[in-house]
Amino acid sequence: MGSFRDPRSTFPLLISALIFFLAAFKSDAADVALGSVLRPTDSNASWVSPGETCSLQFFPVDAGGASLYVAAIAFGGIRVWTAGGGSTPGMVDSAASLQLGSDGNLRLFNGSEVLVWESGTAGRGVTKGALLDTGNFVLSNGSTVWDSFSNPTDTLLQNQNFTLNETLRSGPYSFSLLLVGNFTLEWNNTVVYYNKGLNASVVANVNLTSPSLTLQSNGIVTLSDQALATAPVIAYSSDYGEPGELVRFLRLDDDGNLRAYSSVRGTGQATARWSAVTDQCEVFGWCGNMGICSYNDTEPTCGCPSKNFELTEPGDPRKGCRRKQEIKDCPGNSTMLQLDHTQFLTYPPDISTEVFFVGITACRQNCLSGSSCVASTSLADGSGLCYLKVSNFVSGYHSPALPSTSFVKVCSPGIPNQPPLSHQP
Numbered sequence: 001m002g003s004f005r006d007p008r009s010t011f012p013l014l015i016s017a018l019i020f021f022l023a024a025f026k027s028d029a030a031d032v033a034l035g036s037v038l039r040p041t042d043s044n045a046s047w048v049s050p051g052e053t054c055s056l057q058f059f060p061v062d063a064g065g066a067s068l069y070v071a072a073i074a075f076g077g078i079r080v081w082t083a084g085g086g087s088t089p090g091m092v093d094s095a096a097s098l099q100l101g102s103d104g105n106l107r108l109f110n111g112s113e114v115l116v117w118e119s120g121t122a123g124r125g126v127t128k129g130a131l132l133d134t135g136n137f138v139l140s141n142g143s144t145v146w147d148s149f150s151n152p153t154d155t156l157l158q159n160q161n162f163t164l165n166e167t168l169r170s171g172p173y174s175f176s177l178l179l180v181g182n183f184t185l186e187w188n189n190t191v192v193y194y195n196k197g198l199n200a201s202v203v204a205n206v207n208l209t210s211p212s213l214t215l216q217s218n219g220i221v222t223l224s225d226q227a228l229a230t231a232p233v234i235a236y237s238s239d240y241g242e243p244g245e246l247v248r249f250l251r252l253d254d255d256g257n258l259r260a261y262s263s264v265r266g267t268g269q270a271t272a273r274w275s276a277v278t279d280q281c282e283v284f285g286w287c288g289n290m291g292i293c294s295y296n297d298t299e300p301t302c303g304c305p306s307k308n309f310e311l312t313e314p315g316d317p318r319k320g321c322r323r324k325q326e327i328k329d330c331p332g333n334s335t336m337l338q339l340d341h342t343q344f345l346t347y348p349p350d351i352s353t354e355v356f357f358v359g360i361t362a363c364r365q366n367c368l369s370g371s372s373c374v375a376s377t378s379l380a381d382g383s384g385l386c387y388l389k390v391s392n393f394v395s396g397y398h399s400p401a402l403p404s405t406s407f408v409k410v411c412s413p414g415i416p417n418q419p420p421l422s423h424q425p
């Protein structure tokens with residue numbers, strides 16, 4: 001009789017064991033154990049968030065015929081973070097792997113075991129990785145050691161906070177936030193071609209301490225800070241507040257513009273709803289060195305200053321232009337060829353070294369006689385200012401609406417792109 005056990009006492013035990021087992025199983029499904037590996041060739045391999053809103057896996061990318069892949073987090077069909085992405089595209093071949101090592105370091109290897117990227121978290125007690133339903137991938141040792149939201153590449157997902165010391169990158173372009181609450185776009189970590197601040201009345205009597213930029217899920221971009229009672233609005237997406245199952249994100253595109261997008265969840269198709277730089281031709285370097293940006297009927301396009309130049313890469317006008325003959329190799333004299341309605345872009349920090357208060361003739365002549373000067377712009381906007389371009393990288397903008405006249409140094413004779421209209425019969 002003593003061995004008899006009341007089934008009513010065993011039953012709850014079994015139930016709780018089952019619940020414990022299911023709970024453990026569920027967390028195992030969402031967690032990424034040390035030693036886990038993803039490979040592009042294993043098409044089912046992915047690390048998925050508990051609610052299956054997002055996954056971390058290899059995606060094939062269009063790379064001009066070669067089969068290359070990126071290891072990326074996709075949220076509702078949109079790639080929001082890429083291992084090794086940002087200033088480089090992070091593309092790897094079919095023999096690549098993404099490994100969460102037993103030392104707690106997350107590494108991306110190209111084929112032939114070439115290390116492309118790592119989280120740098122070896123020896124910090126990482127016990128597991130986890131992809132959260134927010135789209136954040138976290139390496140933790142009980143607390144967060146590393147997460148993808150704090151290490152963004154070119155994209156910020158809705159509700160993801162962007163703070164000081166974080167940077168979005170795309171090729172030579174970067175986007176960052178300043179302590180005063182301004183946000184900037186830079187080319188090659190030097191030229192600041194966009195710098196926008198809050199309305200002066202908002203920040204007049206406050207010192208921000210930890211500003212944070214966020215694209216809200218309703219499509220409004222705000223800046224929040226402990227010192228501000230309410231978060232001022234920086235921009236409204238054109239479809240803000242519209243209902244629907246949307247994924248919204250901010251992306252620094254490879255053309256150097258920051259845009260807010262919305263995408264119907266799961267389609268993978270996104271539409272730009274706001275761009276920081278409204279005039280694409282004002283993005284420094286978009287047409288490469290010596291490239292001239294202009295608008296055809298519909299779009300910004302890239303060309304060369306004159307027939308003294310040719311495209312650096314014939315198939316790709318965005319790679320810039322080069323002189324057919326270098327100035328130092330001119331058989332005769334060099335000259336300054338006039339470009340009407342054209343401006344060479346000058347932004348900080350060059351604004352302090354390349355700007356002079358001289359008229360149009362001196363603007364042309366001083367560049368011709370200056371051995372390091374390659375081009376100049378007389379603004380003709382009433383300011384009386386002249387840009388003398390001595391940098392080894394210059395970026396031009398042509399538009400009938402621009403009052404500026406520019407000059408570019410070439411070997412004589414200068415050959416304009418088209419004969420001036422007045423010379424035509």
Ligand SMILES: *[C@@H]1O[C@H](CO)[C@@H](O)[C@H](O)[C@H]1NC(C)=O
Pocket residue numbers: 090091092093110111116
């Ligand atoms: C990986 O290797 C492929 C060639 O197999 C190459 O095209 C690609 O650029 C490499 N990726 C990186 C990030 O070095």
Ligand SMILES: *[C@@H]1O[C@H](CO)[C@@H](O)[C@H](O)[C@H]1NC(C)=O
Pocket residue numbers: 124125126141143144145
């Ligand atoms: C967990 O990581 C944090 C942040 O890197 C670190 O300060 C802490 O010492 C780590 N804990 C253990 C147990 O390694």
Ligand SMILES: *[C@@H]1O[C@H](CO)[C@@H](O)[C@H](O)[C@H]1NC(C)=O
Pocket residue numbers: 134159160161212224
């Ligand atoms: C972003 O910051 C707000 C407070 O400013 C906070 O409530 C929210 O949880 C943060 N979001 C994430 C994803 O960390």
Ligand SMILES: *[C@@H]1O[C@H](CO)[C@@H](O)[C@H](O)[C@H]1NC(C)=O
Pocket residue numbers: 163164165210
């Ligand atoms: C940003 O970096 C500076 C120095 O590099 C540091 O003093 C500051 O605490 C950092 N801020 C944040 C929010 O991490």
Ligand SMILES: *[C@@H]1O[C@H](CO)[C@@H](O)[C@H](O)[C@H]1NC(C)=O
Pocket residue numbers: 188189392393
């Ligand atoms: C970008 O900046 C680096 C120095 O930071 C410089 O060496 C390089 O020439 C620059 N790139 C171009 C295209 O000017």
Ligand SMILES: *[C@@H]1O[C@H](CO)[C@@H](O)[C@H](O)[C@H]1NC(C)=O
Pocket residue numbers: 178180182195196197198
């Ligand atoms: C912040 O942006 C404003 C323009 O919006 C500009 O006048 C100001 O100089 C910027 N401040 C800094 C520190 O860059």
Ligand SMILES: *[C@@H]1O[C@H](CO)[C@@H](O)[C@H](O)[C@H]1NC(C)=O
Pocket residue numbers: 199200201202
């Ligand atoms: C700045 O804010 C004030 C008061 O809210 C408003 O009247 C003014 O139009 C704003 N200026 C700009 C440039 O947005």
Ligand SMILES: *[C@@H]1O[C@H](CO)[C@@H](O)[C@H](O)[C@H]1NC(C)=O
Pocket residue numbers: 205206207
């Ligand atoms: C902001 O900082 C400046 C310089 O540190 C200080 O003089 C000023 O009193 C501060 N303003 C506020 C509102 O804290």
Ligand SMILES: *[C@@H]1O[C@H](CO)[C@@H](O)[C@H](O)[C@H]1NC(C)=O
Pocket residue numbers: 296297298299300301302
């Ligand atoms: C405008 O330029 C784009 C890109 O260079 C080109 O695809 C398009 O055909 C051009 N349109 C016209 C009307 O020339």
Ligand SMILES: *[C@@H]1O[C@H](CO)[C@@H](O)[C@H](O)[C@H]1NC(C)=O
Pocket residue numbers: 332333
């Ligand atoms: C070159 O320029 C100098 C000074 O402007 C002038 O004296 C000389 O005749 C020119 N030579 C040629 C070949 O045009």
